Amino acid sequence: MTAVYIHIPFCEHICYYCDFNKVFLEGQPVDHYVDLLIKEMEMKTKGRSLDTVETVFVGGGTPTTLNESQIERLSESVHRIFPLSKNVEFSFEANPGDLSVSKLKAMKRSGVNRISMGVQSFNNELLKKIGRIHTVKDVYQSIRNMEEVGFENVSIDLIFSLPGQTEADFKDTLHQALALDLPHYSAYSLIIEPKTIFYNLMQKGQLILPTQDAEANMYAFLMNEMERHGKKQYEISNFAKEGFQSRHNIVYWSNEHYFGFGAGAHGYLSDTRYSNFGPLKQYMTPLEENRLPVFQTKDLTPKEEMEEEMFLGLRKVSGVSKARFFEKFGQELDTTFKEAIQVTSEKGWLENTKENVKLTKAGRFLGNNVFREFL
Template identity: 40%
Template sequence: MKEIGMYIHIPFCAQKCLYCDFCSFSATEEMISKYIDALIKEMKIYEEKLRKCKIKSIFIGGGTPSIISINKMDKIINGIHSNFNLKEDLEFSIESNPGTLNKEKISYYLNHNINRLSIGLQAWQDFLLKKLGRVHNSKEFVRNYLLAREIGFKNINIDIMFALPNQSINHWQETLRNVVTLKPEHISAYSLKIEEGTVFNQLYKKGELHLPDEEKDRKMYHFTIDYLLENGYKHYEISNFAKEGQECIHNKIYWENEEYIGLGLGAHSYLNKIRYSNTTDLKDYIENIDKKNICVHKEEISIKDEIAETMFLGLRMMKGISIKKFTKKFGISPLKVYSNEICDLKEKGLLQVDDQVIRLTRKGIDLSNHVFVAFLLD
């Protein structure tokens, strides 16, 4: 039986962060109820399509899934169990914001087989959290983190961000040190990106956003790698670090170009060589779910596309691309498909290549977007 991942999108937030370009917004309880009813109907649509598949990972993301009440979350959990075949050792993650967590919710998650909690801290300093538009402070984060441990969570991820407005290297180092002291199993450390359509983008265009320069950004990132390695975290993906055996199964599905289904507003799927995405319009999603036409974009993936995607997604992983595995899958070595590109990137010190793997160098990580573009075949 084929094993795939499942992503479930909860688009609701107490307040949209100023840097966020995800499909998220605030809503009334009535609108949230209507959305969840539609989400359950979408699950039923996929029940027959996925009858011969086993779900090996579930990731409930957003938005802020922890904003949802226990009664509403119970509908989602029951819908999952009623409609899909779940693997026994399923990794089941939920994203959360410290400002919307409490003892009852955390206990409910763990008692209903959610075994991985991802908490969005972002920064340790409260003035930076306020600058980002976050609805929590560092004390709330610590309280809920320790509460999750006390209740019994043994797999916790903490999201943090660097290169923030008015963030010094000392601020970032303080964030990292305090997070490591808590000993989470997984840490996601991202550099802030200014995205179109965000409040930060508007401020940036007006010259009102004071960001660290590129040199400071890279110093923060390199400190992150070195410090987390020293403290027992494996750097397994460009922005992700984990204790031994605690790499995120769900995210690796994306990076290893495996199949997954996405449910909910704006969710993306990759199944049977087809990529498709749902509408991002809440009204359309709810109204059209009965017509089964919530998908607004559908694209068949050619072998050429699959080869390119396997390369630039796989190179996000520090282990790199297995030449043997690639050759077995596509019937040709990546060293032949991309002989010129690989030779050029190797000479520039961006790739390390031997007879087994192709991987990014430390310099290649810094210039990863330049590397990835090279593998987009004409």
Template identity: 45%
Template sequence: MAASSIYVHIPFCEQICFYCDFNKFYIKNQPVDKYVEVLNEEMKRVISMDEKPSIETIYIGGGTPTALNEQQLKQVLDDVNTLVRNPEQVREFTVEVNPGEADRDKLKMMRAAGVNRLSIGVQSFNDKLLEKIGRGHSAQEAVETIDLAKSVGFENISIDLMFGLPEQTMEIWKDTISKTLELDVPHISAYSLKIEEKTMFYNWYRQGKIQPLPEDTEAEMYEVLVSGLHDAGYTAYEISNFSKYGMDSEHNKTYWKNNEYYGFGAGAHGYLDGTRYANIGPLPHYIKAIENGESAVKESHEVPKTEMMEEEMFMGLRMKEGVRADRFESKFQTSYYTIFPEVIHDLLERELLYDSGDSLHLTKNGKLLGNEVFEQFLLVY
């Protein structure tokens, strides 16, 4: 199956969040114009101008794409559009937005360039908590950015939330959910905190300065979220993603369905022709490689069939639709019951999975113990 999605990484930020382990750099004094130039060169090398692909989804992420000024961001969007056989056939074109970093002119420019979806990094509507996690905006700025985006004409808006944060109480979390629902956006992504290496939170955790919330509290926060959003008309179409009818993130489904996609930019990941790859992360090294006519890829891994089947299971189970039997058999010419008989029967007996007849799905308890379930599908040969 040919790749029909593009991910572009913009690794610049006005402020580095304490929990973030993505490839990113403070934008001040960085060669941003040069990065935009070599990014375009990388994209043109990978995608032949004579054989432009039929692209259905585009996602500009980071870092913070809106840390770029209006002209720089417009150049990136225009360059991406030149790669696509027919930009009008792109169903979903998303740009990540930081509250307070996109004024009316920048938002109008994005709409004119074909962007039809925004993913706004809110995380919380509690100012003290925002400060504690290193966000550079206030709750009010988040509200103002969402209202401004609506006024410019954006209807497909997603906001990101985080739970399980140090010092985040259930009262703070319920208040954030309540304020989110007041904004009436069609899509919400909500993620629990994971303390990753190479972050400020990791350093503080090792020093004993912060402690993650107990797993039971985190699980309760998730249940409160699911219940509150369900009552408000949202569907949990994936473990961490909730949408109103017809407003699922089509680009993110590329990942969960284990489909291939182009990945461009410093530190970007991609999946093409059965090979997963990661680009060079350090900015000077990435720029130098492109300027020297070299590949931006730092490392690659040809995915064997066994690994593809593993990924099909633990990625597919994240979605409400689950892992479809016909899709699995079409891709691998065998049944998941043939490949994972003992694992599936064990998880069914433990009521962490259920079989709807044509698909396997996580149960309510299975969602709370998702990582434990997913680990069971790692084959050992």
């Protein structure tokens, strides 16, 4: 199985917490970028025997900054270049307010069948504070537009532990989100990343965040409410109705291979991880000269592959399968990571069964502490 990730770096506005590769849309050569993106896909796959592609994910940046003809041109190329499975999951990330009926129809015509929308909060004041330019009204209008066009596989992203956010506010956001009864929800605790506006504010002592206790309470409430509303947790930050789990993200967490295309995109093929140049000009120039825009590659050692299998796979509620581990690496998981399993099990963070190792509910609160033990 193969997955395809495509990066669209353009944004109309930069969110204060975002550390993804992005540039302001205004004045950018978007058409030329799409042309070179298609060229990269053609060059990277030329002469390569391709497995069936089960998932395609167009992320960003803001992919819905593309206009209808750009969306159709890009999608047509994906269908032409890759052997897509009949039930391929074809996702587009979107911002509320970008999803006009005509744009959604263009996506539908192009074979897109899943939308992942960055809502983050149902509090307009909080949305302003984190640098979002949409409003709650835009969220509801986008949902109505998706229903009108016939998109059923819809996910929204939420962020908790935001600056100035109270537990009561997050509960209100979660109730409004769950009232939509969507098939999939992602909810992440805010992480302050370097090179973001929030990071600079934090360095100056100007960013007031909820306490660790408040953050833990928000996460506990999230898990309980999702369960109560029939959205089963299948990964630390992801919840879905049965059959609507993000197949694309499961590729990452299962440490499977995938192509990465676009400025700053990462890929993982034949035990080699690679990343493309991030700055737009540095990404585009090699392609204009018929060279791939790869910035760096890393061939993983067997030890590194096994470590990645653990810290990625333990994000899944189902954990890491011992049979699958042996099939991939020819080693017993219990023997290879005996000490790490013992330490984390004794702390009550890890459950070690005959079939797998997985985080306990308490371990989900402390995922990074657990993962470090396996490195």
